[in-house]
Structures are given as C-alpha cells and as structure tokens.
Amino acid sequence: MDLGAFLAAGAHPVFLFDDPAKSEPWGHVLSRPGRPVSWLAREAASPDSPVTIAIDLPGYGLLPDGSLRPDEALSAPLVLSGVVRSCRVLARNGPFVLRFGSLVRLLA
Secondary structure: OOOHHHOOOOEEEEEEOOOOOOOOOOOOEEOOOOOOOEEEOOOOOOOOOEEEEEEEEEEEEOOOOOOOOEEEEEHHHEEEEEEEEEEEOOOOOOOOOEEEEEEEOOOO
16 A cells, blocks of 8 residues: 555654554654655664554545545544564654555554
C-alpha cells in the first residue's frame, strides 16, 4: 500500500496501537508530493524491533472488506505493523527518522 497516495501533504499523527490513552502521538508520518513518506518518531527504536502503529486517514472511509473509499466526512483508522530497519536522529534531541524493512496493513 502506497500510503503517500492517500495522504494530503503535511504531517499526520501516528499512535502506538497498544497505547490505550493515545494522548500524545508516538510520531508522525510526513507526506510530500512526489516523495516517499517519512516516518518520524519521538523516541529511538532499535533495528529489528516490531512496531504496531495506528493512523487516521482523513477523507476516506472503510468498506466492510477493509477497502478504502473516498469520503470527505470520514477518517479511516489504519493499523500498520512493521519491523524497524534503521533509526537515525534528525536533530540533537529528536525526532528520529525510521525506515521499515517491512510494513503491512492489518485488517480488523
């Protein structure tokens, strides 16, 4: 799934899926036209560590089979699971730029 094809340009909050409070984003996915999305995290992640994250996809709804459909009034919740391939610090105190070796969408 090319997430960048579904996201408007800008930074979109990403939450850890197992965080029940979801008070603060774990990080952001940065979408820029014509470029792959970038994953920014507040804290470092070890290579080969699994991560399950949740993101709301504004402007889309979910069909019963999990397909996305355009709908300006909705925001489709997506759950993604992946393995961190690399993590590097962007600035002295973060954020951290993550690369995933694999990233798949989980259907509920």
